[in-house]
Amino acid sequence: MGNKFLGSKxxxxxxxxxxxxxxxxxxxxxxGGASAPTVASPPTTxxxxxxxxxxxxxAPTVASVAATKPAATKSAAAASPTTAAPxxxxxxxxxxxxxxxxxxxxNLSPWQTGSAETSSIVGHNLGQPMVWLDIPTLELGxxxxxxxxxxxxxxxxxxxLRPGVKFANGEPWNAAAAAWNITLQGDxxxxxxxxxxxxxxxEVVDDLTVDIVxxxxxxxxxxxxxxxxxxxPEWFQSSPEDVRDTHTVGLGPYESxxxxxxxxxxxxxxxxxxxxxDSEVTSRxxxxxxxxNVRYVWRGETTVRAAMLQAGEADYTYLxxxxxxxxxxxxxxxxxxxxxxxxxxxLWHPMLKQVKFxxxxxxxxxxxxxxxxxxxxxxxxxxxxxxxxxxxxxEENGSYWTYDPALSRQLLKEVGYNGEEIRxxxxxxxxxxxxxxxxxxxxxxxxxxxxxxxxxxxxxxxRQIRNCGVGNIVAGEGVPITSPKVHEPPTNCKGTADxxxxxxxxxxxxxxxxxxxxxxxxxxxxFQSRVCDPETQATLDKAGSTPLEEGRADLxxxxxxxxxxxxxxxxxxxxxxxxxxVEDLEYDPRPDQVVRIAEMRWLK
Numbered sequence: 001m002g003n004k005f006l007g008s009k010x011x012x013x014x015x016x017x018x019x020x021x022x023x024x025x026x027x028x029x030x031x032g033g034a035s036a037p038t039v040a041s042p043p044t045t046x047x048x049x050x051x052x053x054x055x056x057x058x059a060p061t062v063a064s065v066a067a068t069k070p071a072a073t074k075s076a077a078a079a080s081p082t083t084a085a086p087x088x089x090x091x092x093x094x095x096x097x098x099x100x101x102x103x104x105x106x107n108l109s110p111w112q113t114g115s116a117e118t119s120s121i122v123g124h125n126l127g128q129p130m131v132w133l134d135i136p137t138l139e140l141g142x143x144x145x146x147x148x149x150x151x152x153x154x155x156x157x158x159x160x161l162r163p164g165v166k167f168a169n170g171e172p173w174n175a176a177a178a179a180w181n182i183t184l185q186g187d188x189x190x191x192x193x194x195x196x197x198x199x200x201x202x203e204v205v206d207d208l209t210v211d212i213v214x215x216x217x218x219x220x221x222x223x224x225x226x227x228x229x230x231x232x233p234e235w236f237q238s239s240p241e242d243v244r245d246t247h248t249v250g251l252g253p254y255e256s257x258x259x260x261x262x263x264x265x266x267x268x269x270x271x272x273x274x275x276x277x278d279s280e281v282t283s284r285x286x287x288x289x290x291x292x293n294v295r296y297v298w299r300g301e302t303t304v305r306a307a308m309l310q311a312g313e314a315d316y317t318y319l320x321x322x323x324x325x326x327x328x329x330x331x332x333x334x335x336x337x338x339x340x341x342x343x344x345x346x347l348w349h350p351m352l353k354q355v356k357f358x359x360x361x362x363x364x365x366x367x368x369x370x371x372x373x374x375x376x377x378x379x380x381x382x383x384x385x386x387x388x389x390x391x392x393x394x395e396e397n398g399s400y401w402t403y404d405p406a407l408s409r410q411l412l413k414e415v416g417y418n419g420e421e422i423r424x425x426x427x428x429x430x431x432x433x434x435x436x437x438x439x440x441x442x443x444x445x446x447x448x449x450x451x452x453x454x455x456x457x458x459x460x461x462x463r464q465i466r467n468c469g470v471g472n473i474v475a476g477e478g479v480p481i482t483s484p485k486v487h488e489p490p491t492n493c494k495g496t497a498d499x500x501x502x503x504x505x506x507x508x509x510x511x512x513x514x515x516x517x518x519x520x521x522x523x524x525x526x527f528q529s530r531v532c533d534p535e536t537q538a539t540l541d542k543a544g545s546t547p548l549e550e551g552r553a554d555l556x557x558x559x560x561x562x563x564x565x566x567x568x569x570x571x572x573x574x575x576x577x578x579x580x581x582v583e584d585l586e587y588d589p590r591p592d593q594v595v596r597i598a599e600m601r602w603l604k
Contacts, residue, residue, distance in 0.1 A: 094602050096293040097585065100305045100314040102429040104298045106459060107245040108259060110229040111185070111192065120318075120595040121296060126168070126267065127229035127250030130159060130178075131222045132276075132286060133510065135590050140222050143286060144274045145173055145230070145251050154217035154545075161208040165274045167232035168255040175210040178202055181230040182212055188475040188525055194228050197519040197526065198544065217545035219552070223511035253289045253598040265296040289598035300429060303327070306580065315585050318595065320578040321432045322376055328580035334589040338508035339382045340431050341571035342424070343521070345501050345530045347470060348489045351420050352501055358567035360411035361422075362401040364448045370440050371573055374433050382574045384563050385507040385517035391548060392514050392556025397564045408448045417450070424454045426504035427462045431575045434504065441572075466503045468493040471527035481524040486532050493527075503530075506575055510592040514556045515543050521569045522559060531568050 105118040110127050112118065123129075132143045142148055142162070149159045165173040179202030185192040186200035194200065198218055203211040212221055232249040239247075246259050253273045257266035269292040276286035297314070299305050306324040308314040325331045344352055351357045367381035381400035388398035422445070426438050435456050442452035457465070472490040473479045479486060505528075507517040522540055524532035536559070543555035563569055579589045587600045 095291065096295065097291045097316060097597065097600055098295050098297070098314045099597070100308055100317045101296055101298050102300060102302075102305070102319050103459070104262065105265070105296075106463070108248055108256070108265070109245050110231070110248055110250070112245060119593065121265065121267075122248050122250075123227075123229060124252060124594050124596040125254045125294075125598070126248040126252045126256060127231070128252045128286075129226050129228055130230070131225040133226050133592065134285065135592075138512070140226070142276060142280055143251075144276060145178075147280070149222060151219075151221075152211070154219075155214045157212045157214075157218070157221045158205065159210050159212065161210065162274060163208055165251060166272055167235070167249050167251060168270050169232050169235050169249050171232040171234055171249075173230075173251060174207050175202075175204040176207075177233050178210040178230065179204050180233045182210070182228075185228060186212075193520070193526075194224065197516070197523065198224055216541070219545065219547040220511065220513060220515070223513060224516075226510060253596075254294065263297070267294050267296075268292060285596065285599060287598065290601040291597065294597050302432075309580055309582060312582075316579070316581040316587065316600070318577050318579045318589070319429065319432065320580055322378055322578065324580070325578060329583045330581050330585075332579045332581075332587075332589055333378075334577050334579060334591055335379070336508070336575040336577055336593060337387075337510055337512070337591050338506045338575045338593065339385045339571045340434070340437070340504070340506050340573055340575050341382075341385070341569055342502040343466065343469070343505050343528065343530050344568065344570055346566075346568060347487055347530055347532060349501055351415065351417060352422070354415050355566045356411045357415045357417060358570075359401075360408045360415070360417070360448070361445065361450065362567055362570060363404045363411070364408040364450065365401075365441055365444045365572075366403045367400050367572060368403070370437060374436050374440065375573070379573045379576050381572065383571045384514075384560055384569060385521070385571060386509055386514045386560060387574070390509065390512055390514055390556075391553035392558075392560050394557065397557070397560040401564075405444075405448050408450075412449060419449075419451050421501075422450060422452050423501040424452060424504070425462060425465055425502065426454065426456050427459055428456055430504075430506060432578070437572060438504075462503070464493070466505060466528055469526065469528040469530055470532045471523070471525050471529055474532065475525040475527065481532055481534050481537055486524070502570065507569075508593065514560055515540075515552075518556070518559045518563065519544065522563065536562065 101120065105121055106112075107118055108122055108126070110119075110122045128143050128145060130143060130146045131149075132141050133139075134141055144165055145162060147160045147162050149157055152158050159178070161173065161175060161178060167173060167177075171177065182200060182202030184190060185194045186198070186202070188199050198221065199215045200212050200218070200221075203213050205211055212218075214221070229250060235249045236244060247256050249255075251273075253270055254267040255270045257268050259265045269289045273288055275288045299308065302320045302324050305314070305317040306320060306327045309317060309328050320328070320331070344358060346353050346358070362383070371377060371379055371381055382398075383400050384393075384397065386393040386398060388395060424438050424442060426434055428434050435454070438454045438456070442454050445452040468490055470486060470490070472493045473486055473488075474481055476490070476492055507520055509517055518540060520526050521529060522531045522536055523529050524537050539555055539558055543552060543559060546552045546555055577589065579587070581587060584603045585600060586603050589595070
């Protein structure tokens with residue numbers, strides 16, 4: 001079965017315009033379509049990797065599972081984890097694809113708030129969600145774990161599970177496993193995105209049927225489930241934290257072989273993966289992997305990654321700069337359904353919690369100049385995480401703030417700004433040329449008298465600061481949103497909330513529905529949020545439980561209007577990625593950050 005995404009038809013023209021702009025840029029950079037350098041076809045190599053014992057072994061259960069299951073026995077392999085031997089041959093071949101990513105993954109778990117590198121490896125390769133978005137049709141469909149679903153009550157969805165499916169370690173995929181995963185991730189106290197946005201629990205109906213039961217009406221659960229991944233319950237509960245952080249035992253087309261910190265990560269085809277029949281999908285996305293082995297390596301510099309493709313040392317990469325296009329065998333530009341921007345501390349900083357000061361920040365920024373000079377016009381300025389045409393997003397709230405330095409100076413005078421430091425906490429490598437954007441913003445602020453300080457942080461530090469939002473107080477400690485304690489920085493998280501004045505972040509809208517990013521950026525319960533207002537929370541909660549045909553778009557518009565007018569998030573530009581690969585590798589990148597290696601195939 002398939003369901004159209006909210007606003008999908010309206011979004012298509014905007015998406016195609018962005019694709020066209022980037023395509024023209026590619027042609028210009030490559031000399032109007034001149035043939036790219038030819039890479040010699042590599043020899044075929046047969047590799048039979050050994051699966052890491054940490055994955056195959058199931059140790060004793062140390063926490064209860066929300067369903068009856070037999071007790072497991074501890075294997076010697078799991079008791080004393082060892083590293084499997086890597087593939088003996090790593091030169092490119094028809095059985096192997098070598099992927100070079102921008103940075104080493106900080107973990108290999110779908111349940112850690114990790115980097116884009118982590119999600120690109122784990123999310124749809126080692127794991128697979130219960131619902132799939134088919135990009136050509138913008139329809140929702142089943143995956144290897146499901147055959148369909150239906151809404152049986154305003155607060156209840158019933159999912160029908162595919163028979164014969166197993167996790168990569170052999171644990172059965174059934175309603176008990178699904179209910180355990182859903183209940184864990186749907187608990188707000190656990191800190192998972194699903195629980196923070198749509199608290200829910202799983203309920204077993206029969207062996208192959210599970211209900212998702214929400215705490216309130218939840219009309220868009222299937223869309224939310226496109227980003228929810230499951231792991232083998234017994235393995236997860238019995239494994240030590242360091243093993244869980246460096247492995248995923250999921251339902252995807254690949255399974256882990258070896259992760260060697262600082263060097264590489266290998267995975268191989270999961271032999272028992274159950275593909276989705278052609279009759280259930282409109283594209284080949286969910287077929288079995290055609291390339292059995294994958295090796296990931298990481299290099300930060302885009303020029304180095306481009307050179308590796310040219311030299312035959314790698315087969316695929318992404319997140320290149322525009323200038324790298326002419327230096328790779330084949331490049332494919334892809335606009336992303338996300339915006340490069342910043343969480344803003346609207347609660348704790350004496351200046352940033354004033355609306356007029358936040359307005360002074362955005363009116364001082366010449367975004368059009370940033371896009372033209374830094375990105376050669378390859379993208380568009382985007383104030384909030386959405387595009388015009390989505391439900392609730394119109395020309396007014398979807399267009400960028402006016403560049404008006406005089407207005408900015410006037411607003412600064414009205415709030416009594418006296419040179420207080422505004423820190424921009426950022427990272428590099430997530431989207432092209434991030435440090436240049438940070439410096440440009442600080443430069444514009446300096447012209448109107450704002451003291452901006454750029455700090456490109458190590459990723460773990462950036463993540464700790466980002467994750468230390470108001471949800472740690474509200475959901476983590478159970479503090480009411482009307483309590484004065486909400487206006488004091490949380491002390492129960494690793495990062496220091498008051499040190500992150502502006503924290504770089506790229507919120508996405510993979511459900512093509514503004515409620516998803518709003519439920520992260522404006523939600524008192526979300527652990528990263530820097531916004532907590534009772535009236536806003538009421539609107540957000542109502543929007544989350546209202547179907548489109550009953551006024552959802554009007555509620556989303558109210559939220560989008562407020563986010564832009566009060567500058568609750570500072571967006572800069574719509575993110576885009578430049579993917580590159582060798583000539584004989586075929587891959588069609590997606591706009592939702594999913595890099596599913598099983599979709600890649602050799603042409604000859």
